[in-house]
Amino acid sequence: MLAALVFIALCMHPAHGQTCTEGFAFDRRIRQCIDVDECRSMPDACRGDMRCVNQNGGYLCLPRSLYNQPYRPETPAQPDPAYSDTALGFADTFPASPPRSVEPSYPRVRGTAQCILGYVVAEDGTCNDIDECETNSHHCNPTQVCINTSGGYTCSCTEGYWLIGGQCQDIDECRYGYCQQLCANVPGSYSCSCNTGFLLNLDSRTCQDVDECADEPCSHGCFNTYGSFMCNCDEGFELQEDGTNCKDLDECGFSDFLCQHRCVNTPGSFSCICPPGYYVYEDGRSCEDINECDTGNNTCTTAQVCFNFQGGYTCLDPLQCPLPYIEVSENQCMCSAENPACRDKPFTILYRHMDLSSGRSVPADIFQMQATTRYPGAFYIFQIKSGNDGREFHMRQTSNVSATLVLSRPITGPRELVLDLEMVTVNNVINFRGSSIIRLTIFVSEHPF
Secondary structure (H helix, E strand, O other): OOOOOOOOOOOOOOOOOOOOOOOEEEEOOOOEEEEOOHHHHOOOOOOOOEEEEEEOOEEEEEEHHHHOOOOOOOOOOOOOOOOEOOOOOOOOOOOOOOOOOOOOOOOOOOOOOOOOOOEEEOOOOOEEEOOHHHHOOOOEOOOOEEEEEOOEEEEEOOOOEEEEOOEEEEOOHHHHOOOOOEEEEEOOEEEEEOOOOEEEOOOOOOEEEOOHHHHOOOOOEEEEEOOEEEEEOOOOEEEOOOOOOEEEOOHHHOOOOOOOOEEEEEOOEEEEEOOOOEEEOOOOOOEEEOOHHHHOOOOOOOOOEEEEEOOEEEEEOOOOOOOOOEEEEOOEEEOOOOOHHHOOOOOEEEEEEEEEOOOOOOOEEEEEEEOOOOOOOEEEEEEEEEOOOOOOEEEEEEEOOEEEEEEOOOOOOOEEEEEEEEEEEEEOOOOEEEEEEEEEEEEEOOOOO
16 A cells, blocks of 8 residues: 655745736746746755655655556556555556556646645535545455545455455464364354354354253263263162163172172162071171071970071970980980890980081081090090981091091081980990990071071
């Protein structure tokens, strides 16, 4: 854009009795007022890089580069091979043309009007601005927009374009971070958008996070995050593949040892149940035996004795000693040595009862047997006399007067075993040999607890 500061200097010259308007002097030879050439008569009329151009009734100071360019008379609008970036009614560059006589590159002012470049004399004698954009007398190229100014015009580009090499080219606003997130460039403009999980603000540039949890997208709990959200599930549930719904977690499928007996899955949790004869312990997983004999929840008569074992109970009838034995206590029968029928029979039979868990680990000491009466010179032999057909047990003598019954093979229940554990007393001094029996009844439970 060339900008010219135009100075109009008007001088008064005396005319020997004849007065002329400013910029003219009286010529006595032709007896009329003629134009004064201020560029010759005034030293340094224009300063700097300005050149003085005489006008009828005044002079102009124009840039030398502008003055030296050829003048193009106004003609109907035709496409120019070259265009200027900006103008004050003149083009920056023009195609080369053959030498020819040229007119001055400034508007001619005729008469006595004193209008500077870019203005025209109105009917009332005033100077009106020439609208070069309206009269199509500008030199803006087709991609530019002409903007009229006082005394000239400006070639500019519409919004969204900038001037490069004399042409208006689209500005790629996306390269300059106009949008906070997503940007799409379009000719002369741009469009902003947001990633999923964000909304475009009213400024059409920045984005704000969407609180997806407000729409309750999760079947259980929702946690909003920047640009997204996360669903979580209540205890006992797990998130499905869709990321929003929760499904029940089958805790029982995790382990076979979650419950001591049986695990039952419930929505969001699980419960342990125990077989009949047991109750669920305080830990919610273990099974404890119900002592029906203590709770009174049994069917034994008053004449019977209630015996509790793991997972159940039994009613023991009153002791009845087989002949020739006689009852000496509620759990012991005796056969007197004075009775010939008792010869070669155990001296006493003591009845005992115990319970045993099914599948108990082996080896295990389960019962102890000991001599209660000691005789000088006697020694004792402990053995299983009957009931050990499966060889699940054996006797281990722990001293000369005691022995332990050992479970050597696992036993599964429910099962009832009767073992006759014999203690043989041998006294070689008096040539005595006798025996006593403990009749041990073992109730093996159905379950290993």
